[in-house]
Structures are given as structure tokens and as C-alpha cells.
Amino acid sequence: MHNRKLKIFSFFSGSGFLDLGFEKNGFDIELVNEFQPAFMEAYRYSRDKMDLRKPLYGYFNIDINEFLGDRCNELLGYMADARSDGSLVGFIGGPPCPDFSIAGKNKGKDGDNGKLSLSYIKLIIAMKPDFFLFENVKGLWRTARHREFFEELKKQLHQANYCTTERLTNALEYGAPQDRDRILLFGIRTPLLTAKQHKGKEITTFPWDAFQKYTLDDIKSLPWPDTSKFSPNELTPCPEGIPEELTVEYWFEKNDVYHHPNANDYFQPRGGLQRILSVDEGDVSKKSYKRLHRWRYSPTVAYGNNEVHLHPYKERRLSAAEAMSLQTLPKEFELPLKMTLTNKFKTIGNGVPFLLARGIALTIYKYMEG
Numbered sequence: 001m002h003n004r005k006l007k008i009f010s011f012f013s014g015s016g017f018l019d020l021g022f023e024k025n026g027f028d029i030e031l032v033n034e035f036q037p038a039f040m041e042a043y044r045y046s047r048d049k050m051d052l053r054k055p056l057y058g059y060f061n062i063d064i065n066e067f068l069g070d071r072c073n074e075l076l077g078y079m080a081d082a083r084s085d086g087s088l089v090g091f092i093g094g095p096p097c098p099d100f101s102i103a104g105k106n107k108g109k110d111g112d113n114g115k116l117s118l119s120y121i122k123l124i125i126a127m128k129p130d131f132f133l134f135e136n137v138k139g140l141w142r143t144a145r146h147r148e149f150f151e152e153l154k155k156q157l158h159q160a161n162y163c164t165t166e167r168l169t170n171a172l173e174y175g176a177p178q179d180r181d182r183i184l185l186f187g188i189r190t191p192l193l194t195a196k197q198h199k200g201k202e203i204t205t206f207p208w209d210a211f212q213k214y215t216l217d218d219i220k221s222l223p224w225p226d227t228s229k230f231s232p233n234e235l236t237p238c239p240e241g242i243p244e245e246l247t248v249e250y251w252f253e254k255n256d257v258y259h260h261p262n263a264n265d266y267f268q269p270r271g272g273l274q275r276i277l278s279v280d281e282g283d284v285s286k287k288s289y290k291r292l293h294r295w296r297y298s299p300t301v302a303y304g305n306n307e308v309h310l311h312p313y314k315e316r317r318l319s320a321a322e323a324m325s326l327q328t329l330p331k332e333f334e335l336p337l338k339m340t341l342t343n344k345f346k347t348i349g350n351g352v353p354f355l356l357a358r359g360i361a362l363t364i365y366k367y368m369e370g
Contacts, residue, residue: 006368007082009033009057009075009129011064011093011120015042015335015347017327018092018135021357023052026365027090030082031057031075033064038343039350045336056082064119068126079127088192088368091127094135094182094352095120121153124187125160131188131368133360135352138168138181154185158201162187165203172219173212174359176328177246177297182352184360206367211359219246224296227282232315238295248312249294252322255331260321262335265344267317281312292318298326302349320344328355 009031010019016032023029032055034040040061047054057078067075082089095116117136124132134153139146154164164187171180186206190198197205223241244250257263269276275289282293287307292298294312301323303309309318318326320335327348335344 005085005087006365007087007089009079009082009089009091010055011091011123012095012116013043013093014039014350015046017329017351017354018094018357019043020329020333021352021354021359022092022361025358025361027361028053028056030055031060031078033060033062033067035061035063036343036347037061038339039347042335042339042343042347046333049334050330050332064116064123067123068119072126075127079129088130090364091120091124091129091132092135093120093133096350117149117153121156124162125156128160128189130192131186131364132162133364134185134187136183136185138183142168150183157187161190163190163193163198163201163203165206165208167208169208169356169360170216171328171353171356172246172297173214173216174353174355175213175245176326176353176355177248177251178299178301178326178328178353179297180300180353180356182356186364205370207363210366211362214243214246219297225282225293227280227293230277230279230281230291231313233313236294242295246297247295248292248298248326251325251328252294255321255325255329257319257321257325260319260324260331260334261337262320262324262344265320265335265341267341267345269317273315276310276315276317279310301326301353303345304349320348323348327351327353330354 006027007030008019008022008027010029011033013019013032013034019029019032032043034043040059044059062071079089120134157164164185166183166185169182169184171178171182186203188203193203197203223239225239238244238247238249279289279291281291282296284290284292284299289308289310290299291310292312298309309323310316311318311322323345324333325331335347
């Protein structure tokens with residue numbers, strides 16, 4: 001597979017955090033599909049700001065099911081064109097996942113979002129990309145009734161002549177300051193593999209840990225600081241014995257969050273200031289008001305279901321710039337100023353941390369080159 005270009009068709013792209021990991025590490029993003037107009041606009045806006053190339057076949061602000069229906073031949077045409085120079089085509093996507101999320105609706109395969117996971121798998125089977133990545137929440141893999149659905153999706157892929165490998169991965173393992181689990185399923189068409197590279201329909205040689213910096217066990221065993229009384233604007237030094245790059249404060253400084261274009265994008269408390277002031281720094285035990293600790297990693301960056309994340313040492317909630325830094329996005333990544341706060345935090349919370357996206361892109365690239 002050496003020296004063949006690797007071209008990506010991206011689905012459920014959001015504002016493109018996962019895509020960014022691929023396009024900065026050896027892949028060309030050639031088609032982008034996102035249903036939410038605000039997220040699609042943010043995708044385009046951020047790329048313009050970073051001066052990145054536009055996808056050759058364009059942006060599609062449509063329901064993915066249209067590619068299984070009326071626009072099927074159009075997509076097949078783009079794929080044929082993409083392969084005409086000998087390139088390999090891959091699909092990447094993380095269908096919306098609240099139906100499988102333990103904190104979300106938990107409706108599973110019958111929820112509207114659950115059905116989109118099936119649509120994505122059907123699209124892979126119909127279009128036959130050379131390889132694919134399916135990304136989703138831990139609940140799809142860990143919860144018994146959802147796991148059954150996940151195994152059924154895999155079975156359909158195996159019957160369509162794909163070999164697969166999967167891993168429950170945490171963003172911390174790739175150096176992101178965020179405790180965020182994701183299930184990653186990678187697949188490749190069986191004819192592209194040698195007999196040594198798979199056993200039945202399981203890929204045996206995928207280098208999952210090639211670009212991981214840490215193991216979860218090592219991280220969790222470190223002497224992280226506990227809670228401390230909330231002291232507005234007080235400075236404290238980084239404790240010894242912990243990797244500073246996995247802390248909230250490190251990323252705030254690295255991304256210069258107080259001078260970022262989205263620095264002032266945060267929700268103002270509606271009469272809840274007393275409640276905000278009463279939460280200790282590092283107290284993330286409650287369902288809603290969690291105050292991050294500056295010298296610790298963040299819980300999962302997700303802001304649905306009234307989940308409120310408070311600034312470690314300021315009397316307010318996190319800004320969009322701060323939340324994006326915890327998603328380890330490059331500091332030049334910005335969201336449109338006119339985008340609503342709700343949409344900003346939704347797209348940030350939905351996104352894959354950039355360092356995780358980069359790590360998995362590099363892993364796939366290494367594997368495809370090998």
C-alpha cells in the first residue's frame with residue numbers, strides 16, 4: 001500500500017475536530033457531511049481561519065440517509081474519481097451518541113441517533129470504502145444491551161468482507177487533559193490484507209498503542225491534588241510528581257485562552273452566583289456544578305444534561321476558548337463569533353479531542369503504509 005494517497009470522506013463531521021487530526025497527519029479530506037447547519041458553518045469558518053485546503057468534492061449539509069437513497073450514485077461517482085489515481089478511500093465518522101451514553105437518553109439502537117449508527121454501517125457496506133473508522137461512546141460497548149447491537153453491526157461488516165479491530169481508548173492516553181473514553185472500531189477490506197494480517201475477521205497486526213504516551217493505570221496512580229477551597233484569582237504552583245501537560249492550567253496557558261477570539265463566550269449565571277462560589281476547586285463529584293482543578297485533568301468535556309463546568313479560579317463558567325483548549329485543539333482554531341453559545345458548547349462537547357484524533361490518524365497511517 002506504499003505511496004498510495006489516503007483520501008477521507010468524513011460523515012457526522014461536526015466542526016471537524018476528528019477530521020483535523022487526519023488532515024494534519026497525512027490524509028486528504030475530500031468530502032464532508034454534517035447535518036447541523038451551524039456545525040457545518042463552524043467547520044468551514046475554522047478551516048478558513050487556519051488556511052487549510054477545501055474538500056475536493058465539497059460540503060454536504062444533508063442527512064446521511066440521502067447518500068443511501070437519491071444521492072447514492074453521486075457519492076459512488078466521487079469515490080470512483082478519488083480512486084482514479086490509485087488512491088485508497090477511507091470513511092471516518094462518529095454518529096451522534098446520546099442514545100448509547102450512560103449520561104444521555106440510553107434509548108439504544110431504537111433512538112433516532114442509534115439509527116444513525118446503523119445508517120453509517122449501511123453506507124460503508126453499500127459504498128465499500130477501502131477502510132473506515134467508527135467512533136462512539138463507551139456505553140455502546142460496555143452496556144450489555146447496546147453491546148449486542150454493536151456486535152450485530154460488526155457482523156454485518158464482516159459479512160461484507162471487512163476485517164475489523166476495536167479498542168476502548170481514553171483521551172488521556174494520547175496526552176489530552178481529559179478523562180474521556182471512546183470506543184474505536186477500525187475496518188479494512190479483506191482483499192487488502194495478507195493472510196498474516198488477520199485471523200478470521202479480526203485484524204491481528206493493528207498497532208493500537210504505537211502513538212500512546214501514557215497508560216491509564218499509570219495516570220490514575222499518580223499523586224493528583226485533591227480539592228481545595230475556591231480562591232478567586234489566587235496563583236498556585238504545579239505540584240511535583242504529575243505530568244503538567246495533562247493539567248487544565250497547562251492547556252489554558254498553551255492556547256492563550258484569555259486572548260483567544262472565543263475568550264468571552266461563556267454563559268452568565270442567572271442568579272446562580274452563590275452556588276458557583278460555594279464549589280471547591282477540583283470538586284467534580286456532583287452531576288452538574290463541577291469546578292475543574294487547575295492542576296488536574298478535566299472530566300469529559302460535555303455540556304448536555306445541565307452539566308456545568310466552572311473555571312478553577314474565576315467566578316464563572318468555562319469559556320468556549322477554555323473548553324476548546326481542553327479538547328487540545330490548536331490555538332488558531334476558532335468558532336464563528338455569531339454562532340450561538342448553545343451551539344458552540346454543543347459542538348465542542350461532541351468533538352473528538354484533537355490529540356486523540358491525531359493519535360488514531362497516525363496509527364491508521366502507519367498501518368496502511370505497512
